[in-house]
Amino acid sequence: ATAGTFAGAIGLVPLFLVFLKIGLVVFGSGYVLLAFLRADLVVPGLITDRQVLDAVAVGQVTPGPVFTAATFIGYLLAGVPGAVVATVAIFLPSFVLVGLVHPIIPRIRASAPLSAILDGVVAAALGLMAAVTFELGRVALIDVATVAIAFVALILLLRSHLNPVILLAGGALAGLAARMVGWI
Template identity: 60%
Template sequence: MKGPVTALAGLGILVLYFIGINEVALLFGGGLAVMIVLNVHRLRNRLMGVSLLPLGGIGLLSQAVQPVTLSSLFLIFLKIGAILYGSGYVLVAFLRADLVVRLGWLTDPQLIDAIAIGQVTPGPLFTSATFIGYLLAGVPGALLATAGIFLPSFVFVALSNPLIPRMRKSLWLGSLLDGVNVSSLSLMAAVTWQLGRATLIDPFSILITVVALGLLVRFKINSTWLIAGGALLGLVRTVV
């Protein structure tokens, strides 16, 4: 948070997400809103009234539940890979919106399992796509989901890498990036709350969460070890 404007934008994005506004609209709409508000004084017209409110009219686009096909699986992950911005954990918000809420292909616990697999396996969190693809459509699904989510990154990095330093020097585009960043944080916070409600279902899971959070904050333990430790405790509990 770089100031009251970005803090207010983050809070607004959080509220709008919970009332059902599309996460893509929130991600980029938040960036545009921060850019305009921080730079509106540079214009000589009546843009002073611009705020986050116009986002409220953008509803969550509903899709009919459809069967899992290889083409639709590839296109969904291609779309997510193309519009995802920020930390890899923003991926969770997009996956939940598409695969859990809109299509019903996964449940919240299944999504949490996929994220855990992505954490403990080598590579970025995006490897969760491989597990999800396999879960939904076997080996072909795993290959297509992986290709779909990674393909846009190679293209965008090659095209945008020379432009990012110039964008940061621009007051307008720098503000846009700040707004998108804070929108990403809000989406991560919102989906963490939603998945937490589906995961923290008994005293044992709550205890593991509290201990893991304490170890992470106090000792900066790598999240991979925390997940592995939690999995081991869960296995021991099941066996005993």
């Protein structure tokens, strides 16, 4: 990806606000961020679904996939300043929240209503992840070979509980092999 591919499409302050919002609402798995990336950046035409997939792929092979994806997208939109702004913005809410909530964690854990709220948030997050997975699948699964690679990875993950990094590496090699024989 080229730095600032969509430079000028979004300023640093709006970019900061997009990732600050994502940092405030991402709960549990970072894959929930995909729904927000689509709504705030793909739908308005600032980046493409393919670039979101690229950001997620890059994030999966590095520590801190959510932060890496944010940094990658910030870089696409505004170069190095955008990468810094997106990274700080997505990290800031968690950092502040941990500092504020730490003293009351025992009470939160013991509260039935707060536990129910968290259960609802988790269920909604699963729904968001399923919807975005479907949307991104339409972009990524473009032929029989990519569908087969995805299916094999899913079966291996569910049956063998392989480390996702191994699955990603295997998928990369399978994609390369499929390209070399002309299947992709």
